[in-house]
Amino acid sequence: MQDVPVEEMEVVVVVDGEIAGGRLDAVLAKAHDAFSRNRIKDLILEGAVTIAGETVAEPNYRVKAGETIVLVAPPPEDPEPKPEPIPLDILHEDEHLIVIDKPAGMVVHPAPGSPGGTLVNALLHHCGESLPGIGGVKRPGIVHRLDKDTSGVMVVAKTERAMRHLAAQFADHGRTGPLHRAYIAYAWGSTQTAAGTIDAPLGRDQHNRLKQAVRREGREAITHYAVEARFGGEGWDITRLSCELETGRTHQIRVHMTHIGHPLVADPVYAPGFATKVNRLPAEPRAAIEALGRQALHAAELGFEHPRTGKEMFFQSPLPPDLQMLDDALHAYDRAFAG
Structure with missing residues (x-):
């Protein structure tokens, strides 16, 4: 076998009875999960795979028992x-x-x-x-x-x-210092309490590596929330919340709010099942949500100790235009409904 440069990666698969008859791209993807199946397919088409010393450039090639497959690929x-x-x-x-x-x-x-x-x-x-x-x-x-x-x-x-x-x-996490992180979030539904704490450990979702999930063996995650405003009409409710982080895990607020039954408005990952709720909203809030294209979440406040002077620093960010449009539309509906 030829020498493989150190910057390249070699994968060798000997086909046994269990995988015989499988597609070449599927067999390699299963044998080496560092590459996606699409990446494996591209590598095959680029001539990076040989069987018995001969290049095989057909991803749908059916492998045979006893064959030795060699994939030589550059690292990501x-x-x-x-x-x-x-x-x-x-x-x-x-x-x-x-x-x-x-x-x-x-x-x-x-x-x-x-x-x-x-x-x-x-x-x-x-x-x-x-x-x-x-x-x-x-x-x-x-x-x-x-x-x-x-x-x-x-x-x-x-x-x-x-x-x-x-x-x-x-x-x-600010337990012995002035660190402060507060977010504005718009969530589906009406929380049972005006304020609360979600203490639920988070880890990678076992079924989707791109998502986080509440898991018993996960890392500690604590979110404090308080209701700032409630909006609603026939068949729909939206709550504006202030969420303060005690810990800072990946997707923490998004996962925690979903965990208690109030996923964030327009969250494409954790609230896809709530998309139909948008159709129940009045025209202006519905248009504002459809224009978002992202979860309704904004890091509004950040406080910390200056690393050189020791002074407590505090910064605020106003709602960006897309969330301000949603907020204005919800308040306008509220005023019209109250009138």
Whole structure:
């Protein structure tokens, strides 16, 4: 067998009776889950698979018992982020940190499927040589994240000292310091209580690796919520909530609100079954929700201790235009209904 360069990956499968007769792409995808079946198919078409030393470029080829399949593929690309001239809404900046009002639709750091156009790319352009390598090459300065389609306040470190100090605050979840994170959320239904705490551990969904779920063996996750306004009409209810994080897990508010039966409005991942509720709404709220295209969630407040001065910092972000449109439409309906 030929030598394989270190930058390439080799997968060898010997076909036994259990997998004989299966499609080549399906057999390889099952044998090596680092690649999706679509990626395996592309590699086969590119000539990266041989059987008995002969290239097989047919994904639907039926493998035979005793055959040895060899896949030689490059590792997934993981390029170093590049500076990009992307505008930033800066709430505060000094030599130690920068506070950003992130728009919905912006990914925080490069990842498969989003190699560019991210907050990191924008920060590298804005901060220049001061940022690369702070906290890691791939995620320079990033101490916490917001989901791609969640808007609002974020803080980014510009020095190693600031990175360590801020990371410690977020790891401590504000239990011994001034860290404060509050979100505005619009959820389906009317919560039974005006305020409450959701204490439910979170981990990766066993049936969908792109989702999080409440799991007994998951990581501690605590969300405090309080009702700010209730809206409703015939066949529908929407509640505006203030949600304060005691911990900061992936998709935490989205999963916790779904867990108690009140998924976020327009959440495509955790509330797909609620899409039909939109049709019951009056015209203006319905139009506002249909225009969202993302979960109705906004990081409205962020407080922390400045890593150099020790001063308590506090920042607010007003509702972005899409959520303000929804809020205005709901209040307008409320006023008209009350009248």
